[in-house]
Amino acid sequence: MTPRLFYMIFCRMAGWLTLLPPGDASKNVEILVLRHEIAVLRRQVSRPRLSWADRAVLSALARGLPTALRAHRLVTPAALLRWHRPLIARHRTHPHRRMGRPPTDPAVVTLIQQPARENPRWGYERIRGELRQLGHQVSGATIRRVLKRARPAPAPRHADDRWRDFLRAHAASTPACDFFTVDTVTLHRLYVFFVVEAGTRFVHVLGVTTRPDGAWVTQQARNLLVDLKDRAGTFRFLIRDRDTKFTSGSDEGFAGDDIDVLKIPPRAPRANAFAER
Incomplete structure (x- = not known):
């Protein structure tokens, strides 16, 4: 389309507008002028910067426009929706809260660290009990976490109260007894009663039988004490499990030589x- 032809068409349309009532004609001319100004601005400014006041005015006035005219404005309906989403998210979203457990009260932290420094041999449960008497309900995990943050952290428990430490301290004077089984070619099961010295790992095989009972075990214990002679006095403890084959008679036989029988907890082979082993 040539510029001359475009000018003639535009003048003809302007003449038609003059035939309308004065009020409508002036409004339509103003709308055409504004649209042309917007087109000129769009050619010069690719992306205008709008303030929050501009966005509020355009969003409020856009509601009064017909649907067909909303797509031809400086701000498209997609832009209006994009402005509206953060407002909805800010209104509906709950305030940000820190995830996880709330931090421990500094006063409680001080109460945990003070007895731990003054009594380094106290364990977590002992400190927990002292805090309970003061009216503070603190879990053992919290006490452990607080003491680990304090460097150096106090000992969590008595070092010499563990079973491992006891065995290391008394290995030379502590034998252990038990049974193991052997299946023969004729499908008979033999029970072997033995005693192993914890310090030297020396094994004493006391006897083999197909039907072990309390009386048989008691007799084998007596035979062991006779064979050991003077060495029996060097043993202080005997470790055994809670098998029913071990009776009070066998325990009394060892007790006669001042050997204390230690029963391991139920279902604790370790x-x-x-x-x-």
């Missing part, structure tokens, strides 16, 4: 690791 407590009798020397014999189990």
Whole structure:
């Protein structure tokens, strides 16, 4: 389309507008002028910068426009929706809260660290009990976490109260006894009663039988004490499990030589690791 033809068409349209009532004609001319100004601005400014006041005015006035005219404005409906999403998210979203457990009260932290420094041999449960008497309900995990943050952290428990430490301290004077089985070619099961010295790992095979009972075990214990002679006095403890084959008679036989019988907890074979291995 040539510029002359475009000018003639525009003048003809302007003449048609003069035939309308004065009020409508002036409004339509103003709309055409504004649209042309917007087109000129769009050619010069690719992306205008709008303030929050501009966005509020355009969003409020855009609601009064017909649907067909909203797509031809400086701000498209997609832009209006993009402005509206952060407002909805800010209104609906709950305030940000820190995830996880709330921090421990500094006063409680001080109460935990003070007895730990003054009593380095106290364990976590001992400190927890002292705090409970003061009216503070603190879990053992919290006490452990607080003491680990304090460097150096106090000992969490008595070092010499563990079973491992006891065995290391009394290995030379602590034998352990147990049974193991052997299946023969004729499908008979033999029970072997033995005693192993924890300090030297020396094994005493006391006897083999197909039907072990309390009386048989008691007799084998007596035979061991006779064979050891003077060495029996060097043993202070005997570790055994809670098998029903061990009776009070066998325990009394060892007690006669001042040997204390130590029973491991139920279903705790690791407590009798020397014999189990």
